[in-house]
Amino acid sequence: MSAVFISGIVIFVLAAFVGLEVISKVPPTLHTPLMSGANAISGITIVGALAASGLGEGTAATILGFLAVTTATINVVGGFLVTDRMLEMFKKKPVKRDG
Amino acid sequence: MVEILYLAAAVLFILGLKMLGSPRTARRGNTLAASGMLLAIVVTMVDAEILSWGAIIAGLIVGAAIGAVLALRVKMTSMPELVAAFNGFGGAASTLVALAELERTDAAFSGEIGSVVAASLAIGTVTFSGSFVAFGKLQGLIPGRPMGLPGQQAINAVLAAGVVVFGVWGVVAGVVAPYWLIVVVALALGVMGVLPIGGADMPVVISLLNSLSGVAAATAGFIIGNSALIIGGALVGAAGMILTVQMGEAMNRTLANVLFSGFGGAATAGEMSGKPVNSGTADDVAIALGYAESVIVVPGYGLAVAQAQHATRELGMALEERGITVDYSIHPVAGRMPGHMNVLLAEADVPYEQLLDLDQSNPRFGQTDVVLIVGANDVVNPSARDDDQSPIFGMPILEVDHARTVVVIKRSLSPGFAGIDNPLFYFDKTMMFFSDGKAAMEDILKSLKSL
Structure with a gap:
């Protein structure tokens, strides 16, 4: 195996353990925003999509690149926005008791 | 240099996810992760020697528009x-x-x-x-x-x-x-x-x-x-x-x-026991709730289907105005995704402190006067605890049957998703109110106000 590939595997394994450590303490009430926020982060594929579609080599690669940029952008923009929308509702509100 | 900037983006993701773990910091965490994403995108655009921008710009515009519309609507x-x-x-x-x-x-x-x-x-x-x-x-x-x-x-x-x-x-x-x-x-x-x-x-x-x-x-x-x-x-x-x-x-x-396993959905309606249930009206439920000291609401997928979260919150506030303690118990798998019920109740302005998880809830049912179940079934089924022949035996449940009175709002006696009968419905302390979740909440609120 090439050194680049091995260091990729090392990064993957370590990052997975960081993820397990960081996320295992999230309270159940935040599970949905955690999931949609994580989903937005998985839109990091957009970096690959940008690289692939900008190389301008042939029609097929360009069309595939365009579709990749589109789907990844849906993921990124939609994911972060909807997470923000949910978390806005979770913010501490003054308890309304007019009695 | 580029690698360092990508690393910075990754660090922002990690910090963002960490901050998503607490209600106080969650929103900033999301913003932090989003800024990491923006950084990664900008770095790529500058660095990747992009020859043709047409497909990229088109993709970004189309994707952002679709994503934003979906997220905001x-x-x-x-x-x-x-x-x-x-x-x-x-x-x-x-x-x-x-x-x-x-x-x-x-x-x-x-x-x-x-x-x-x-x-x-x-x-x-x-x-x-x-x-x-x-x-x-x-x-x-x-x-x-x-x-x-x-x-x-x-x-x-x-x-x-x-x-x-x-x-x-x-x-x-x-x-x-x-x-x-x-x-x-x-x-x-x-x-x-x-x-x-x-x-x-x-x-x-x-x-x-x-x-x-x-x-x-x-x-x-x-x-x-x-x-x-x-x-x-x-x-x-x-x-x-x-x-x-x-x-x-x-x-x-x-x-x-x-x-x-293809679990659930087995239509075992034939096995429904013909045992009698206590069926109540909105007035009966309002009396039980209105003269309680403590009430715990247990929402399930039926609450989402009936869009009953706001009506539920209004009823909860009316009870609080009468000096009654109101909390909400949420089973981890209530609804169709993790945390589904929490989001709905947050949307209806239920304060975060009133949302109890499984471990917080179970010790409290014993001191609770009335449990009000809206659209939940299998997660409150005592068979999971008591009947080792039950298909759901061993599943942790909300032990609502420890409360003094249990009110179940349900459209009919049909079994829950697991397709099994729920003995809770036939207990003496249980009152069934057959109605749509949202209509039920509104009717109970009306009755409560005329108490």
Whole structure:
């Protein structure tokens, strides 16, 4: 195996353990925003999509690149926005008791 | 330098995810993760020697418009559908990146890259088709009950083997065609994998697909040799896996059991016992609630279906005005995705402090006057604790039967998703109020005001 590939595997394994450590303490009430926020982060594929579609080599690669940029952008923009929308509702509100 | 900036983006993801773990910091955490994403995008655009901007700009505009409209217009009750769809788009993006690389290089990869291209195609495509079947089930476009064929598991095993065979063929022969065949077979595998899984198991399935979308992103990172993708993907893979395990534990089921057993939906209506129940009216429920000192509301998927979260909150506030303590107990798998009920109640302005999880709830039912169950069934079924013959035996439940009085709002006596009878409905202390969740809340509130 090439050194680049091995260091990729090392990064993957370590990052997975960081993820397990960081996320295992999230309270159940935040599970949905955690999931949609994580989903937005998985839109990091957009970096690959940008690289692939900008190389301008042939029609097929360009069309595939365009579709990749589109789907990844849906993921990124939609994911972060909807997470923000949910978390806005979770913010501490003054308890309304007019009695 | 570029590598350092990608690392900075990855660090922002990690910090963002960490801050998502506490209600106080969650919103800033999300913003932090988003700024990490922006950084990664800008760095790529500057660095990647992009020759043709047309496709990129078009893709960014179309994608941002679709994403924003979906995110800003979705109803909170439909959040599981939206997250399922976003998982699907994430899987599709990874598949498309791998395909673009395939077409660009005409499959002239090293063995390593060929293998990760094959993995990216397989995982990304299964995530894509599986997520959209889950979406269809949640939307009601496809029946929510398990839909299996005879020999389903054999079919899936053949499809999975097909993915491996085509992958090996592609890598060894260095030709394009087998890679496309992986996509075809993986599309079928995702569909066939999720169709046999029932609606109530969706919290597990969505968590798993979420995890897979992360792994797919990581494989795309291997293809283009970018550590930000590998780290981001691994983080999401881990987050999804934690939730998958937690949801499985909350149902006392293994992942294999959820995926392969076709659990639930067995229409065993014939087994419904003809035992009598105490059936009450809105006035009866209002009296029970209005003269209680403490009330715990237990919401379930039926609350989301009936869009009853706001009406429930109004009733809760009216009870609080009478000096009654009101809390809300939420089972981990109530609803169709992890945390589904919490989001609905937050939307209806229920303060975070009043949302209790399973461990906080169970010790309190013994000192609670009235438990009000809205659209929950299997998660409060005492058979899971008492009857070792029950299919759901061993699943942790909300032990609502320890409360003095239990009020169940339900449209009919039909069994829950697991297709089993719920002895709770026949207890002496239980009062059944047969009605739609939202209408019930409004009627009870009306009666309460005239007490």
